[in-house]
Amino acid sequence: MTRQHTRAWFGLLVILCPVFLVSMDGSILFLAMPRISQALTPTADQALWILDVYGFAVGSLLIAFGNIGDRYGRLKLLMIGAAVFGIGSAGAAFAPNPELLIAFRALMGLAGATLLPSALAVLSELFTDPRRRARAIGVFAAAFAAGFAIGPVVGGVLLERFPWGSVFLVNLPVIAVFLALAPALLREARATGKGRVDVLSVVLSAVGLLLAIHGIKHAAADGLSAVAVSTAITGTGLLVWFARRQRRLEYPLIEFSLFRDRVFTIAIVTGLLPLAAWSAAAYLSGIHLQSVLGLPVLHAALLALPGAAVLTTLCVVTPALAERIGERAALTVCHFSIAAGLALLLMTGVTGGTGWYVASTMVSGIGYGISFSMVADTAVAAVPAERAGAAGAIAETSNEIGNALGIALMGSLAAVVFRLAGPDLAPTLGETLQRPGIAPTAVLDAKEAFVAGLHTAVAVLSLLHVGLGILALRWLPQSEKALVPQASA
Structure with missing residues (x-):
């Protein structure tokens, strides 16, 4: 034994x-x-x-x-x-x-x-x-x-x-x-x-997602065009077809009926939105630290360590924390701490902000750790035992899609702000800084435009988390029995 x-x-x-x-x-x-x-x-x-x-x-x-x-x-x-x-x-x-x-x-x-x-x-x-x-x-x-x-x-x-x-x-x-x-x-x-895997559903979900996001990113980088709009509309149409098809299948890839439960919906959005915020903030902040502030890559990596330590620690202690204060309170803390951490990035600028970056990762790391640890359990607990597998699969998928959507959508939003507010040289900060013979004033303008895009993206994400925190307070039951897995009842 x-x-x-x-x-x-x-x-x-x-x-x-x-x-x-x-x-x-x-x-x-x-x-x-x-x-x-x-x-x-x-x-x-x-x-x-x-x-x-x-x-x-x-x-x-x-x-x-x-x-x-x-x-x-x-x-x-x-x-x-x-x-x-x-x-x-x-x-x-x-x-x-x-x-x-x-x-x-x-x-x-x-x-x-x-x-x-x-x-x-x-x-x-x-x-x-x-x-x-x-x-x-x-x-x-x-x-x-x-x-x-x-x-x-x-x-x-x-x-x-x-x-x-x-x-x-x-x-x-x-x-x-x-x-x-x-x-x-x-x-x-x-x-x-x-049951068998529905191949058409796999194709519809994958191709629809890629086309929709490609259209959005193409519009962000090069402006609205017939190609960008038609690509995004085609992708959206495929995703709608995918969703409608799932309702008719005996073994759907995603059981959309589960979203009728408010607790399940909150859990899945909690799997998606924090990962979107974390990936977008990490990506844009990495460019800010290196390309705007000029920090060496190792220095930028070391600045991420405190936030990583907080995130990992919260993943370990969250089950005990949730048992003590309740899942409703824990998920509420999750979203408001992420919102507060993202808001701290608004204090960064062209000439400084590393301290604000470290503080941001540590404060938001509390929420990210809670999210990573609780999403699957909360989602599974909200549905009958026989549907636990489907709920867990949707929870895992929400994490991965959130990670990709954060970079795609918020990266595109930051690119739009850069293109509108920045110099008419190149569509990205990296391409602009690599232009030979670029004037110092143009460099400063480009960096200011990038910071404006960063601030816009984190402000939007922060407000979304405030909204989700309010929904968690309104929708999640105060009784802990409502969040206990059905299998243990």
Whole structure:
């Protein structure tokens, strides 16, 4: 028994290898983008795709691959996904142009979508005791959050000594360890009776999301045009078709009927909006620290450490905190602390603001940690036990989509402000600063325009979190019994 218990915990450590990489690769480029922009000179649109195509691929395919793993074997899919993730990482590290880097990032996202649901399912097979399984899932969630939090730090440390491709090559040793140990420590897990995967739904959700966001980003970078508007409308139409189709399927990818429950809706939005805020603020702040204030990449990475420590600590202590003050109070604190932290970034400027940045990450880190830790449990608790799997899958998807949407939408908003308020030189700050012979006054104007875009984006996100905090106060029940999982009733 003890030997089996030890093997299970070693198996957990092995599972955490790909989980940590999937989450870390969602954020590791935030500080690396200025260096990548110098090397590959992507357009404004391409720069945003390099960052967020990974998250879109993971989010749009997560539920589909969860169903595929249920039907054909989760460990098998986990092994294939890890190998493909390694191939994508190697290709991205040596990509000679932005187009290939985007393609390999998309491949990494596709592989990441196979890893998360399969890893959680295989973990559940390792721990048959409910209490030990709950502890293991807590470690799983903390590792996933920690990967997001320290991704920019890891990227900054690597870039201080190595070329930009090192942020992808760092994945390969971890993948190699996983592929070597997984067959010996992990067991196959397969469920039956899940029905077939609706291929058309997968295509509609993925293509619709990509087209809609591409249209928005194209309009932000180059202004309104027939191409941008038609692309966005086409993508939106495909997403509406996807939503309507789910209502007619016996085994839908997303059960939209679950959103009739207000608690579930609050939980899912809490999974999406904080990740959107965190990714957008981290991306834009990384550019501000390096391109506006001129800090070395390692210095910028070290400034992110206090916020990462707060976020990771809150992931660990939130279950006990929620048990003490209640889930309603915890989720309310989550949104108002994120709103306050984002508002602190309004104090940053062209000549300073590093202290405000550190304070912002620490204050908002409280809310991010609560969000990462509570979303899945709150969503699952709000629905009947037989629908817990669907609720959990939607919760995971909301995290990944939020991470990508934050960069896409808020990055596009910041780009619009830059283009309207900034110099008529180039569509991005990076491209502007690389222009030969640029005048000092034009440099200052460009930096001021970027800061204006940063302030606009964080102000919008802060107000959205204030609104969601108010909704949490109004919609979430005061009785703790309403938030207790059905299975334990």
